[in-house]
Amino acid sequence: MNFNQTDDRRMISDSLRRYLADQYPVEHRIKIAYDAPFHDAKKWGELAELGILGALVSEDQGGFGGEGFDIAIVFEEFGRTLCPEPMLGNLMGLRLYAAFGQSDKVDAIIAGTARTALAVFEAEAFTDTSEIATSATQSGENWTLSGRKSLVYGGHAADTLLVAARTPAGKIGLFEIEAKAADIHSYAMIDGGGAAEVGLDNVSAKCLSGDAGETIEAALDAGRLALCAEAVGAMDVLKEMTKDYLMQRQQFGRPIATFQALQHRLVDLSIEIEQARSITIHAAGAVDTPGRALAVAKAKNLIGRAGKLVAEEAVQMHGGIGMTWEYAGSHYAKRLTMIDAQLGDKEDQLRRVMELMSA
Amino acid sequence: MDLNFTPEEDAFRAEVRSFLKDNLSEELATKVRNGEELGKADIESWHATLQSRNWLAATWPVEYGGPGWNAVQRHIFDEECCLANAPRIVPFGLGMLGPVLIKFGTEKQKADILPRILDGSDWWCQGYSEPGAGSDLASLKTRAIREGDDYIINGQKTWTTLGQYADKIFCLVRTSTEGKRQEGISFVLVDIKTPGIEVRPIKLIEGGYEVNEVFFSDVRVPVSNLVGVENEGWTIAKFLLTHERTGIAGVGASTQALHELKALARKLKRRGKPLIEDPLFAARIAEAEIDLEALRMTNLRVLVDASGGAASNTIASMLKIKGTVIRQNLDDLARRALGPAAAPFPMEALAGNLAVAPPEAAASAASYFNNRKLSIFGGSNEIQRNIIAKDIFGA
Numbered sequence: 001m002n003f004n005q006t007d008d009r010r011m012i013s014d015s016l017r018r019y020l021a022d023q024y025p026v027e028h029r030i031k032i033a034y035d036a037p038f039h040d041a042k043k044w045g046e047l048a049e050l051g052i053l054g055a056l057v058s059e060d061q062g063g064f065g066g067e068g069f070d071i072a073i074v075f076e077e078f079g080r081t082l083c084p085e086p087m088l089g090n091l092m093g094l095r096l097y098a099a100f101g102q103s104d105k106v107d108a109i110i111a112g113t114a115r116t117a118l119a120v121f122e123a124e125a126f127t128d129t130s131e132i133a134t135s136a137t138q139s140g141e142n143w144t145l146s147g148r149k150s151l152v153y154g155g156h157a158a159d160t161l162l163v164a165a166r167t168p169a170g171k172i173g174l175f176e177i178e179a180k181a182a183d184i185h186s187y188a189m190i191d192g193g194g195a196a197e198v199g200l201d202n203v204s205a206k207c208l209s210g211d212a213g214e215t216i217e218a219a220l221d222a223g224r225l226a227l228c229a230e231a232v233g234a235m236d237v238l239k240e241m242t243k244d245y246l247m248q249r250q251q252f253g254r255p256i257a258t259f260q261a262l263q264h265r266l267v268d269l270s271i272e273i274e275q276a277r278s279i280t281i282h283a284a285g286a287v288d289t290p291g292r293a294l295a296v297a298k299a300k301n302l303i304g305r306a307g308k309l310v311a312e313e314a315v316q317m318h319g320g321i322g323m324t325w326e327y328a329g330s331h332y333a334k335r336l337t338m339i340d341a342q343l344g345d346k347e348d349q350l351r352r353v354m355e356l357m358s359a
Numbered sequence: 360m361d362l363n364f365t366p367e368e369d370a371f372r373a374e375v376r377s378f379l380k381d382n383l384s385e386e387l388a389t390k391v392r393n394g395e396e397l398g399k400a401d402i403e404s405w406h407a408t409l410q411s412r413n414w415l416a417a418t419w420p421v422e423y424g425g426p427g428w429n430a431v432q433r434h435i436f437d438e439e440c441c442l443a444n445a446p447r448i449v450p451f452g453l454g455m456l457g458p459v460l461i462k463f464g465t466e467k468q469k470a471d472i473l474p475r476i477l478d479g480s481d482w483w484c485q486g487y488s489e490p491g492a493g494s495d496l497a498s499l500k501t502r503a504i505r506e507g508d509d510y511i512i513n514g515q516k517t518w519t520t521l522g523q524y525a526d527k528i529f530c531l532v533r534t535s536t537e538g539k540r541q542e543g544i545s546f547v548l549v550d551i552k553t554p555g556i557e558v559r560p561i562k563l564i565e566g567g568y569e570v571n572e573v574f575f576s577d578v579r580v581p582v583s584n585l586v587g588v589e590n591e592g593w594t595i596a597k598f599l600l601t602h603e604r605t606g607i608a609g610v611g612a613s614t615q616a617l618h619e620l621k622a623l624a625r626k627l628k629r630r631g632k633p634l635i636e637d638p639l640f641a642a643r644i645a646e647a648e649i650d651l652e653a654l655r656m657t658n659l660r661v662l663v664d665a666s667g668g669a670a671s672n673t674i675a676s677m678l679k680i681k682g683t684v685i686r687q688n689l690d691d692l693a694r695r696a697l698g699p700a701a702a703p704f705p706m707e708a709l710a711g712n713l714a715v716a717p718p719e720a721a722a723s724a725a726s727y728f729n730n731r732k733l734s735i736f737g738g739s740n741e742i743q744r745n746i747i748a749k750d751i752f753g754a
């Protein structure tokens with residue numbers, strides 16, 4: 001066994017870390033993440049130049065990475081700076097374009113000249129593709145889509161959308177539409193970054209696959225892994241901030257870090273963060289194996305629990321300061337809390353683990 | 360043992376309920392239910408409604424214009440108000456300064472100030488905490504130096520809740536730097552419009568605005584605004600802290616939150632079925648209900664005991680810790696019930712009619728984040744544990 005990153009990956013993660021630290025200092029992030037367009041659109045091309053998007057798909061699909069560890073290094077760095085760029089939607093969209101052989105689109109996204117997002121979930125189908133109600137209708141060669149998609153991450157900043165819809169045969173198909181053709185309303189999320197409601201009223205679409213359920217699940221699992229890695233990055237930073245604050249804040253004539261009641265709690269956070277890191281590595285190693293679903297579900301469950309603990313404890317141990325918008329730690333806490341709600345929360349993942357365990 | 364309310368208490372509950380039914384507008388109750396930020400006018404009009412029935416100053420004796428209720432009556436009143444989604448009574452004048460003046464104030468202070476709290480002429484806020492003095496309140500530095508018949512105040516208070524609406528602020532200030540830190544503190548009343556005072560907003564984690572920084576530079580305040588004895592303000596601070604803790608268990612508010620949570624879980628669908636039929640989620644709600652049931656009983660045990668005397672510090676601290684943790688858990692469940700639909704910024708989502716969540720739950724995530732404050736203020740839960748530990752270990 002060897003837990004070291006390859007040199008190539010280390011280079012990408014080092015250069016991404018430097019770039020994000022330089023371009024997304026936390027005050028800047030807080031300024032852009034909550035107001036339209038909820039990210040810094042100018043920077044997308046630079047991120048593409050760093051090779052970040054190419055790292056998300058394999059060589060034979062036009063990229064130069066594509067393994068779980070490649071996804072993890074990119075998103076861990078995003079987590080460290082709470083980078084609000086719509087990378088999650090592009091990751092999932094890119095993997096689906098690649099899976100269905102759309103090499104022009106893959107190239108354009110890797111080059112940073114096009115952006116996409118995945119529109120799967122609906123108000124009454126948030127965890128499970130089996131409940132999807134958006135319908136696809138065919139007349140001759142042409143497809144049209146009708147329905148409403150909710151919480152489309154990156155839907156506010158996409159040129160095309162990949163939409164999961166129910167086909168006349170009752171399968172979940174995958175369709176590509178022009179974002180312009182849909183009724184898109186974007187908003188900020190409480191933890192920053194944008195998402196969109198997507199209304200579809202007979203929108204003409206291109207069918208990429210009439211039976212894409214399994215492939216979409218795999219793309220969602222890649223997204224879940226990304227969220228786990230993002231959380232690990234954010235947890236590391238928030239724990240450091242908390243440690244620094246405890247050492248610097250004086251009450252009762254001494255640093256509050258000298259109170260053992262608080263020391264033990266920071267120790268517990270450190271333990272949970274190592275567990276979170278380990279389960280994320282486990283999932284990263286499994287994304288391209290038959291054990292993918294179980295490994296990812298385990299990781300996302302543990303991350304949900306650890307993220308909530310780190311967020312709540314960090315705010316608590318900061319006292320009033322941790323409750324303020326101006327203090328960066330509060331934004332890390334919100335992100336760590338809300339990551340759990342994306343692509344199925346810890347309870348949803350627990351249910352998956354229980355089902356897969358007994359299968 | 361008799362776990363029933365007396366017939367008189369039941370009759371009192373019915374009376375409160377019918378008053379709320381007739382006097383709390385649908386519009387205001389809906390705002391409270393939806394977790395919308397209430398404006399000054401909303402709060403003032405609700406205070407006036409209660410005052411019209413003489414029910415505003417729940418803890419004040421009859422001679423000062425209160426209803427003269429005992430602890431059990433106050434509990435029933437609070438519970439009914441919460442269940443009806445009435446606005447929370449802003450406590451600074453009514454629950455804090457009022458009792459302080461009744462115990463420590465001069466006859467003139469009582470006559471001048473108490474009626475103005477009741478009729479809403481003065482909105483008070485609490486100036487205790489400072490940037491360097493939170494848990495360690497006695498380290499406060501805001502300085503009041505006597506000059507003839509005035510104090511000259513310099514320094515800074517922070518976390519001042521609803522200071523943006525306030526006419527007056529009661530402050531702990533340092534009047535002496537000699538002796539033990541606790542011995543040089545005084546309790547002073549200040550008009551917030553006095554020259555030299557500046558109030559600046561602090562935005563909270565969820566984006567709301569309810570706390571402020573208050574800066575004092577050469578603020579001149581008449582010595583007659585001192586409450587109690589100079590340099591003995593710490594006694595008042597301690598007295599007030601015990602008052603701040605009555606009702607701290609928040610049983611009424613949590614009961615209402617649990618009702619709302621269940622209603623939400625019945626309404627939301629997950630995997631084609633109401634969320635409440637999901638065994639994993641239902642188990643979490645059931646656990647929360649069990650915890651709250653026990654807290655209700657603990658709280659009543661304390662109330663009935665306290666009708667004869669004061670509740671011990673330890674029990675008050677226990678109620679504070681358990682009550683806040685239970686409330687925070689209920690908020691967490693409401694947020695999680697929504698899944699990803701909790702994420703949109705509530706005001707934007709409601710304004711654009713984009714909310715995926717039902718309107719009464721659209722602010723669930725915001726409320727969850729905002730209510731992290733419950734375990735921090737009013738003496739943090741760690742400080743409460745220190746109090747209990749002192750009691751257990753006798754050190």
Ligand SMILES: Cc1cc2nc3c(=O)[nH]c(=O)nc-3n(C[C@H](O)[C@H](O)[C@H](O)COP(=O)(O)OP(=O)(O)OC[C@H]3O[C@@H](n4cnc5c(N)ncnc54)[C@H](O)[C@@H]3O)c2cc1C
Pocket residue numbers: 249251252256259261262316317318319320321323484485486487488490492493494495517518519520521570732735736737738739740741742745
């Ligand atoms: C929303 C909000 C509203 C508020 N409203 C008001 C108001 O209207 N008026 C007012 O005067 N104040 C108000 N406060 C201030 C509040 O009382 C303080 O935040 C509180 O006393 C904690 O102080 P601090 O924030 O300085 O945290 P600190 O005292 O710095 O504490 C930081 C952390 O260290 C822990 N800690 C400190 N000492 C110990 C110890 N000895 N052992 C173990 N752990 C310890 C604390 O529990 C906390 O977790 C408000 C605060 C908030 C967040």
